[in-house]
Amino acid sequence: MSPWIDLRSDTVTQPTSAMREAMARAEVGDDVYGEDPTVNRLEAEAARRMGKEAGLFCASGTMANLLGVLSQTQPGDELICEAEAHVYYYEVAGMSRIGGVIPRTLPGERGRLLPEQVERALRAPDIHFPPTRLLCLENTHNRGGGSTYGVEETERLARVAHDHGLKVHLDGARIFNAALARGVEAARLAAPADTVMFCLSKGLSAPVGSVLCGPEETIRRARKLRKLVGGGMRQAGVLAAAGLVALEQMVDRLAEDHARAWRLAQALAGTPGVELDPETVETNIVSFEVTCCPEKAFLAALRDEGVLAGSPGPGRVRMVLHRHIGDAELEAAVGAVRRVTARPGAA
Template structure:
């Protein structure tokens, strides 16, 4: 029985073209700036998101953290959404590495309201930390892949400008956001000072993320990456797959979104589950499990017996993520298997 892995879009295997590019990659020592494949990836990535310069980093987490290190000084405050990845899942990095305090404000389906951000900015007062950075997440992972619309990005940028704050975008899945909105990704990134996006999620490269911003900002990120030990020598081998990811995997993301929608609509018809269909905007389907039926892990154990894998987000919430190794037949098989588990419960 073949497996269907819906745990994350990080589980994707490289495409044939990526394997070939990796085997044939021209490499050099990137700490000397001499790896042609990395340089090519960085130039292509900067151009795609409309920024002056870009830097290849090993992971999305490192990308976010080097940006925070480059933007802030110790003792400053960063505004971000209540369940932002930077707060939830980066092991306290902002406290450890940047010495910054996080000011979390709830969004609606992960989307911040400009008035709430404005109200959260600290007044000039010796007792308060200085608010110097706003972090956005688009699409928003914990909220279930929701999109901050371009118009909202613009409004948030206006608030940041009024308050003298920079904006960093955790755009791990920013190409999914652009696809969901039907816009060039630059329409999103033009509103932020820096962006981090992952090559190793929906774009299916094996390793790595990009940070992008001004030349001067990226020079500071390079130093921060060095502090974290993220200089990777002949990493052109993996960067070559990143180039293929940017060239071949962006335009197909709409397939993942269509599969997620079909999955969500099927799940919405099943009694023990509640799906907020309005929050299914990209490649993530998150839904609640009625505790009178079972817990999320108990149900997922049964599904795993049938070759289908997904993760619980909480004891009563499940997340399923579509990606290029899940096709529409896999979605139908997943729905059929879920129906079968329910009928036997």
């Protein structure tokens, strides 16, 4: 186990011993032939949880988002997403480089778009314009500090898209966190979207994997495209086995991460040199401004205290709660922040 108190991301979580055992015992086959029973089980279970017809096991969230885009667009199409959406900000322009799709970004409020904004961005057919084919939403929103959409907001956004002939892809990397925060089943948040992807490898602690879910026909296209991008895996059941344990055993415990995120936010909100409104903390991500010193100096000083955190941009720091951050680690992290911000010269 890492000697650090690692708050950089929930992606650092290690597989549980139940996952390791399931991986060792997994029944496997060649998944490119559709013959891996454990992958098939995971895909069916993921689709059931998302309320969709079919699922596709992918190597990463980035791959699942890419396939969600590629399976619902053609080269030269336009896609609408929020300006800091993961699919735009962090995915190496895969949609453009591989899919030939041009993103149109709209500024959101902590990552969230309004239906009126999307409506205004849609254009009437014109010889000059690319066809707009897809709306991408993100729930929870990573750079938005773990912000969430509720069922109604998602429905209204999707309705605008559908009324204008667009499909909707939901980047639900942390959809179970969103569902917990909103007190609804994940399937209800996914229902308005045509496709949804979620990650097994973040707060759910699986070592690898994400699942793209959607209509049978779209997933069939995505499966072929997965082969194109080199994502056709063979005895992938050893990985899917951990994913099944993640779905069975790890979803409910996300509530602990949310509770600790809230406690962390409360503790840091009163700390001089930190600016944070705890009301903005909805899930397991705590994002705040540091005014005591440049964020790089803050992160370096924190590291000297044994605490790792990240920065989404100048002046900002992000801490993500997960299974390896218990009460003791939380208290230690708060203590470290207080010592760093109180250092002579910090202000």
